[in-house]
Amino acid sequence: MVYSRPSVFLLKFSGGVYKISTDLKINDRIRAREIRVVDNEGEQVGIMPLKKGISIAREKGLDLVQVAPNAKPPVCKIMDYGKYKYEQAKKAKEAKKNQNVMKTKEVQMSVKIEEHDFNVKVDMAKRFLNNKDKVKVRIRFRGREITHKQLGYELMDKLAEEVKELGRVSSKPSMEGRNMIMFITPKSDK
Numbered sequence: 001m002v003y004s005r006p007s008v009f010l011l012k013f014s015g016g017v018y019k020i021s022t023d024l025k026i027n028d029r030i031r032a033r034e035i036r037v038v039d040n041e042g043e044q045v046g047i048m049p050l051k052k053g054i055s056i057a058r059e060k061g062l063d064l065v066q067v068a069p070n071a072k073p074p075v076c077k078i079m080d081y082g083k084y085k086y087e088q089a090k091k092a093k094e095a096k097k098n099q100n101v102m103k104t105k106e107v108q109m110s111v112k113i114e115e116h117d118f119n120v121k122v123d124m125a126k127r128f129l130n131n132k133d134k135v136k137v138r139i140r141f142r143g144r145e146i147t148h149k150q151l152g153y154e155l156m157d158k159l160a161e162e163v164k165e166l167g168r169v170s171s172k173p174s175m176e177g178r179n180m181i182m183f184i185t186p187k188s189d190k
Helices: 052-059 080-096 114-128 142-146 149-162
Strands: 008-013 015-023 034-037 044-049 063-069 077-079 104-108 134-140 168-175 180-186
Touching: 008 180, 034 052, 034 063, 034 142, 044 052, 052 063, 052 077, 104 114, 114 134, 114 149, 114 180, 134 149, 134 168, 142 149, 149 168, 149 180
Parallel strands: 034 077, 104 134
Antiparallel strands: 008 015, 034 044, 063 077, 134 180, 168 180
């Protein structure tokens, strides 16, 4: 399984700290003559030839994994590589599940909106804010309505007042061509 986001881990031992990359070489794919070996408990075994490190790992029934290829000499750790990859995939899946993606939903109105239709738009905006989505409120001006921008500002203020317990205005009403636009973000749970 290939992941698009490479990450870097740190390996600590008594001599210092090495960065561990995720594109790891294992066992016979390692191309260094001498390596620094760290066992599966995290204890430093020492500097030794590659073949000796591989034989130690095989005696324990584990893999020799090159975790810090840029170190002098490269650092290799004895570990169960399959279990390591599984745990990394599990962590990545958990991180993806916990991230919060905020979508933008749009509510469109006209300056000549009736009271009932306005209440329907307010209910839509409240539903979007309850789902933790950002709301983009757009008022379309048709024809000569553009000369009465103050009606649009009043309508935006009225809508913002109706949804103030669920969200706050993140950008005040502004004109973009013949449209007036305002953004409302949901209030955080904190």
